[in-house]
Amino acid sequence: MKIGVLTSGGDAPGMNAALRVIAVLGTAQGHEVLGIRRGYEGLLAGDVVTLTPGMVEGIARAGGTMLGSARSKIFPTPEGQAQAKAKIRELGLEGLVVIGGNGSLTGAHLLGQDKPCRIVGIPASIDNDVGYSMMSIGVDTAVNTIVEACDRISDTARAHRRAFVVEVMGRHCGFLAMRAGIAAEADAILYGEDGDKTLDELTERLTGVLRRCFGGNSEKKRCLIVKAEGVEVPTKDIVARLQSFLDAELPGVDCRETVLGHVVRGGNPSALDRLIAQRLGYAAGAALLRGAHDVMVGWDVPATVGQDTGDRRVRMVPIGEALEETKCLLDGTSPVARARITLLEKVEQLLSM
Numbered sequence: 001m002k003i004g005v006l007t008s009g010g011d012a013p014g015m016n017a018a019l020r021v022i023a024v025l026g027t028a029q030g031h032e033v034l035g036i037r038r039g040y041e042g043l044l045a046g047d048v049v050t051l052t053p054g055m056v057e058g059i060a061r062a063g064g065t066m067l068g069s070a071r072s073k074i075f076p077t078p079e080g081q082a083q084a085k086a087k088i089r090e091l092g093l094e095g096l097v098v099i100g101g102n103g104s105l106t107g108a109h110l111l112g113q114d115k116p117c118r119i120v121g122i123p124a125s126i127d128n129d130v131g132y133s134m135m136s137i138g139v140d141t142a143v144n145t146i147v148e149a150c151d152r153i154s155d156t157a158r159a160h161r162r163a164f165v166v167e168v169m170g171r172h173c174g175f176l177a178m179r180a181g182i183a184a185e186a187d188a189i190l191y192g193e194d195g196d197k198t199l200d201e202l203t204e205r206l207t208g209v210l211r212r213c214f215g216g217n218s219e220k221k222r223c224l225i226v227k228a229e230g231v232e233v234p235t236k237d238i239v240a241r242l243q244s245f246l247d248a249e250l251p252g253v254d255c256r257e258t259v260l261g262h263v264v265r266g267g268n269p270s271a272l273d274r275l276i277a278q279r280l281g282y283a284a285g286a287a288l289l290r291g292a293h294d295v296m297v298g299w300d301v302p303a304t305v306g307q308d309t310g311d312r313r314v315r316m317v318p319i320g321e322a323l324e325e326t327k328c329l330l331d332g333t334s335p336v337a338r339a340r341i342t343l344l345e346k347v348e349q350l351l352s353m
């Protein structure tokens with residue numbers, strides 16, 4: 001069998017570890033594994049390389065993706081879909097493994113409709129924005145990177161008794177802010193899943209946090225606000241408002257802004273990400289070889305959803321179902337999102353104590 005594998009969308013630490021397993025497993029079972037460069041863009045162009053175990057040796061530890069990635073604008077269009085199907089036929093691909101996030105899996109599902117070949121997806125996105133996978137590849141590393149950055153910022157913040165608003169990636173999903181905020185002892189965490197907030201609403205909440213941190217006889221030396229990128233009010237506007245409040249009520253305290261941006265996406269994968277990537281990669285490769293199509297393998301999927309894979313942490317779910325759950329995860333209506341929000345609401349007042 002000829003199997004293609006590609007990484008698509010925002011790269012995520014651990015993608016290489018997943019690629020490695022697909023290449024090794026496929027080759028070990030006598031199949032040819034083609035690495036498709038630059039995601040769907042490379043598929044459209046037929047830009048491929050045969051992956052051998054020797055070529056992928058040692059790549060599990062590396063960040064980014066050895067195949068490169070892209071956000072293809074043409075691929076989802078009818079012309080792009082026709083071109084992709086023609087290329088699959090031309091290359092003789094019988095199976096395709098797509099490693100990527102929400103957008104990439106949506107693309108995989110679309111392409112899979114006429115079954116040009118078997119297609120299996122693996123969730124990989126630092127945002128953790130894929131339904132029916134409690135962790136996507138890259139999330140653990142990104143959380144650790146944010147926590148380390150916040151620890152460093154906290155050192156300098158305490159030296160000057162300052163407030164910081166730290167913006168972290170997560171275009172539509174606040175998971176990184178939630179998880180890393182708790183670990184970094186943030187005083188407040190802002191995320192979009194509980195509905196859009198205006199600048200006035202955010203200011204009202206955050207001035208209360210600043211009063212608790214720096215007012216009265218509080219001995220706190222730092223106020224850390226972790227904000228998800230997906231919160232629509234610009235970080236600089238929040239910082240400007242908080243600074244005006246501080247100047248009026250708590251003079252001498254400064255508020256600064258740090259946008260971590262792509263720093264959060266780079267770096268070598270953590271051991272946990274390598275492990276998740278290799279187990280998801282193995283399950284995806286094995287499922288594809290067994291004949292599975294239009295499914296995704298997920299990490300810690302509820303036992304009521306999808307099918308067993310033989311790995312107790314990994315289940316196989318139809319991509320369409322995972323995408324439906326993704327919508328609910330992002331608009332806050334999924335039980336998973338509700339549980340996260342409820343927990344944070346419960347401890348909101350305690351965070352800034």
Ligand code: F6P
Nearest residue numbers: 010011125126127169170171265
């Ligand atoms: O990979 C997901 C993500 O990191 C989002 O959190 C972020 O908004 C986006 O990618 C940035 O993408 P790009 O690098 O294409 O600008």
